[in-house]
Amino acid sequence: MAALAGVVSAGVVLAIAELIGAFFTARATPLFALGSTFIDFTPPPLKDFAIATFGTNDKAALFVGMGLTIAVLACVLGIVAYRKWALGVLGVLFMGAVIVACVLTRAGVGPLNAIPSIVGTIAGLLVLRRLMVPLWGLKPWPEAPADRAADAGDHLGSAVAASVGTSRRRFFAAAGITAVAAGIAATGGRLLSAARSNVAQARDALRLPSPAKAAAPVPAGVQSPVEGVFPWLTPNSDFYRIDTALSVPEINVNDWELRVHGMVEQEVTLNFQDLLDADLIESHVTLTCVSNPVGGKLAGNAKWLGLPIREVLAKAKPKEGADMVLSKSIDGFSASTPLEVLQDDRDAMLAIGMNGEPLPVEHGYPVRMVVPGLYGFVSATKWVVELEVTRFADAKAYWTERGWSERGPIKTMARVDVPKSFAKFPPGKVAVGGTAWAQTRGITKVEVQIDDGEWAEATLSDEASTITWRQWSYEWDATPGIHYVKARATDGTGEVQTEKRADPVPDGASGWPSVMVTVE
Ligand SMILES: Nc1nc2c(c(=O)[nH]1)N[C@H]1C(S)=C(S)[C@@H](COP(=O)(O)O)O[C@H]1N2
Numbered sequence: 001m002a003a004l005a006g007v008v009s010a011g012v013v014l015a016i017a018e019l020i021g022a023f024f025t026a027r028a029t030p031l032f033a034l035g036s037t038f039i040d041f042t043p044p045p046l047k048d049f050a051i052a053t054f055g056t057n058d059k060a061a062l063f064v065g066m067g068l069t070i071a072v073l074a075c076v077l078g079i080v081a082y083r084k085w086a087l088g089v090l091g092v093l094f095m096g097a098v099i100v101a102c103v104l105t106r107a108g109v110g111p112l113n114a115i116p117s118i119v120g121t122i123a124g125l126l127v128l129r130r131l132m133v134p135l136w137g138l139k140p141w142p143e144a145p146a147d148r149a150a151d152a153g154d155h156l157g158s159a160v161a162a163s164v165g166t167s168r169r170r171f172f173a174a175a176g177i178t179a180v181a182a183g184i185a186a187t188g189g190r191l192l193s194a195a196r197s198n199v200a201q202a203r204d205a206l207r208l209p210s211p212a213k214a215a216a217p218v219p220a221g222v223q224s225p226v227e228g229v230f231p232w233l234t235p236n237s238d239f240y241r242i243d244t245a246l247s248v249p250e251i252n253v254n255d256w257e258l259r260v261h262g263m264v265e266q267e268v269t270l271n272f273q274d275l276l277d278a279d280l281i282e283s284h285v286t287l288t289c290v291s292n293p294v295g296g297k298l299a300g301n302a303k304w305l306g307l308p309i310r311e312v313l314a315k316a317k318p319k320e321g322a323d324m325v326l327s328k329s330i331d332g333f334s335a336s337t338p339l340e341v342l343q344d345d346r347d348a349m350l351a352i353g354m355n356g357e358p359l360p361v362e363h364g365y366p367v368r369m370v371v372p373g374l375y376g377f378v379s380a381t382k383w384v385v386e387l388e389v390t391r392f393a394d395a396k397a398y399w400t401e402r403g404w405s406e407r408g409p410i411k412t413m414a415r416v417d418v419p420k421s422f423a424k425f426p427p428g429k430v431a432v433g434g435t436a437w438a439q440t441r442g443i444t445k446v447e448v449q450i451d452d453g454e455w456a457e458a459t460l461s462d463e464a465s466t467i468t469w470r471q472w473s474y475e476w477d478a479t480p481g482i483h484y485v486k487a488r489a490t491d492g493t494g495e496v497q498t499e500k501r502a503d504p505v506p507d508g509a510s511g512w513p514s515v516m517v518t519v520e
């Protein structure tokens with residue numbers, strides 16, 4: 001029961017902080033602050049494991065893990081408080097201090113944002129005290145007084161039993177009512193902060209200008225004829241999402257500004273209207289995450305609308321010796337992109353549109369970077385607010401500080417979408433299909449190998465450009481047995497995708513994808 005008191009009190013801390021937090025930045029609530037701090041300290045192998053295991057459900061997994069950890073700690077604290085109140089109080093205050101420290105060390109979170117966590121902790125402490133009083137009525141601990149009383153069977157015994165019964169009832173009533181109240185407070189807090197945030201409405205109301213330079217027309221035959229191969233153009237709702245933002249930054253377009261500074265002749269500041277008024281371009285670009293395992297789904301292809309970064313840099317005039325641009329998000333994430341990549345003709349852009357809509361909030365609304373040819377962790381900064389022109393020797397990006405590479409050109413990769421792993425089908429003609437990418441180099445060949453047989457050339461679908469993925473198909477005459485279907489791509493420079501297996505850390509996975517199937 002003391003453990004339960006601890007859990008209910010912890011729930012009160014979180015719920016009250018959530019309710020009051022509706023009036024502060026969303027990133028200041030205890031769960032978000034704790035989770036974000038945990039993410040910031042996650043060593044690369046653990047991040048790699050989390051993404052390999054949970055994929056884009058990594059955030060849900062983190063919340064479940066945090067919930068369980070907090071529940072266990074709360075049980076312990078409840079028992080400690082029951083046996084030694086002062087020690088329990090110290091424990092709760094310590095936890096409160098940890099939460100406040102996590103909140104205050106978030107990027108762009110001011111000191112007043114500690115208020116929800118402080119008030120929450122005090123409320124939790126009061127509730128813990130309130131729940132302990134009926135429990136202390138059940139002393140002596142640790143014998144179960146009810147059983148003892150029942151054994152005694154005399155007047156005194158039944159009096160004790162009655163009072164124990166009352167104490168129990170009072171405890172469970174108080175705990176139950178508090179838990180329900182906490183649930184209501186937390187839900188209310190969520191609804192209130194959703195209502196107070198107007199970013200979703202502002203995004204809906206935003207009208208994008210038409211591009212000055214439209215995207216090159218997409219050839220009719222880009223889609224693999226094989227059923228089950230993912231669509232060539234990824235709908236926004238299916239686009240993979242990878243970021244460190246437990247709570248998505250909410251930026252008002254009227255407040256958005258991009259500051260270009262550092263090793264430049266001329267500091268430049270852009271606001272959102274400047275972007276709307278500029279000559280925008282549109283182009284299809286396939287984004288890929290460095291954490292994508294061989295055969296993985298962390299890649300997507302969209303039509304982006306934006307301003308070439310080249311033009312912004314031309315105004316700022318980088319100084320001699322600069323070789324990198326450190327782009328920074330409003331939430332503290334940063335990416336290091338080679339300066340020349342942002343200046344060449346690959347059309348790296350400050351994007352405001354994705355597949356004809358304003359950027360979805362999770363994909364960087366209102367402005368993100370899109371850089372063909374580089375993994376997202378060194379290029380695709382969402383919620384971007386700053387470009388610092390600097391040198392690789394002088395500055396490090398978010399993931400580089402955590403053991404990942406400082407540069408991230410995308411490795412040539414083929415993926416088998418059909419058949420799926422562990423599929424079972426009868427012998428005969430089987431359609432095999434998938435996609436392949438080598439952004440900026442392009443895909444010139446895809447080959448398929450069944451078990452250890454000869455490599456056979458697949459049929460390539462039309463190529464839209466070298467910065468988009470290219471689909472393929474192959475017909476296999478399947479014979480009974482367990483088989484491995486492998487694929488490899490050749491890029492525009494003639495280089496064949498390496499067989500050498502590498503983990504995503506530090507600069508991207510490599511190896512040939514292999515799908516096991518049963519033909520019977
Ligand atoms: N602000 C911010 N931008 C970010 C990240 C991030 O964690 N925070 N992750 C990067 C990584 S690792 C990738 S792969 C891409 C993913 O973009 P998407 O979520 O739109 O697919 O965003 C990049 N931009």
Ligand SMILES: [Mo]
Binds near residue numbers: 377
């Ligand atoms: Mo990524």
